[in-house]
Amino acid sequence: MKANEDKAVWNAWYPLGVPQEIRRRNMLRTWLLDNEIDLEIHRTWISVACGGRPLPVCERLGYIWTTLGEPDRLPQSLIEYYEVDRLAMNIWSTPLKCSGLRIVDNVIDNAHFPFVHPGILGDEEHLDLPPYVNEVDADGTLWSCSHQAWLPITNSVAEYTYRISDPYSVILFIHRPCVPGEVQRYDYLGIFAQPVTEEHFIAHKMFSWVREDWMEMRQLRSDQQWISVQDNYVLERHNPKKLPLGNGLEASVPVDSASMAYRDWLLSKDVRYGALHGGAS
């Protein structure tokens, strides 16, 4: 299908990369929604164009964002990202061979932790996943709140909340331990897909964590990349590569309610790019 016929996807913002990395690699070309995108690196800014048409550019959450359509707002914001006591970085921007919608579906799913990330994000002795709440707020953002899952690396139960404001992106809020009376703070992990085609995307993954003494940039980055590699093994083995919507091609059980809510939310926005409607392809 043509991407510009899918309003929800066409009129959204997408990250193209981190400015420092674009400069270091002298990256002059990338792709977005089947279109070739040209980048021009200036002394103090980077401009973006598609077939000679200049595109809007915005720098946010460590990335350069652009859009091919006419969004009615700026790229999603996360004010807390900029708090001074945080450590924030791009984990990597890596190409993957499946629909970008698949990675969002993967991130909001905790039932795979014991099998894809054993001993890191889950284990088979702790399979219990208490119910959680999915809701769409007044801005049309989908929230899947207070998932509880066993986290072996801390030997305790962790709590996660997911925010989906665009079809191809998700931000994970990791609830930090807090005493009553204190303001609840979160560690953030953002996964933004830059759809190259319907079955191919670049995954931009960033985090912004409250800095602690033990934290070491290089180690944190390699740990996160390690987790992503485990997910990539599964992501690149989906068949079909697109995300089935509203056709009963994939069976679900109650613990998949976040995944089902995401699919319903995509359907309500009539998302078709990267999705598989109707029968099997």
Add this chain to the structure above:
Amino acid sequence: MNLVKKTTMWPVALEREVLPASLARAGFFGKELVVWRGDDDVIRVWEDHCPHRSVRLSAGRNLGDSIQCIYHGWRYGKDGTVIEIPALNHEARSDISVNVMSSAVAGGLVWVTKNGGNCTPDNVQAGNGAVLLRPLPINVDADAARAGLQDASDGQLFITPADENACTVFGYAMARGKESEIETARRCNAQLSRLRRRLEAGGTT
């Protein structure tokens, strides 16, 4: 040579290559298949697709009595239905099933039918002196392969379409004179490989 044309069943794997505790893959009319041997020594052929989140089952594990999907650990029993969902209190769900292909083993080959009909391979002529050839994938469609393999050596060949642009050739060769099995296989494999190169380069003869 006997190039089998009209058929309702196709070979998808060599029986001897479907090993216990492992998973084999095959392409079949655009479908991906997973072929596995259970602890009861029975070979089963399923669509290579987990009905839960569409991950290839061949990326998972053959546990002997079941295949476990790599993604969420769902286990599919010998009849193809879900016998365990770990995140659902290890419950079984007999209403969820993989697509099980009708299959049979004959003449050292694993056969499947296209539309679920009874699989009883009756056109296999693996008699005395017949040597099973290794499967040969060719990157042309089945019709082109059939045309190109008209003049292949004596024996019997079966062409299984993998998808619209590729197929796999299975079959037997007949020993000539005092040839040993390995010599027959070597001669025919070399001949088929030559034909394959010619086909993939765009020629027909």
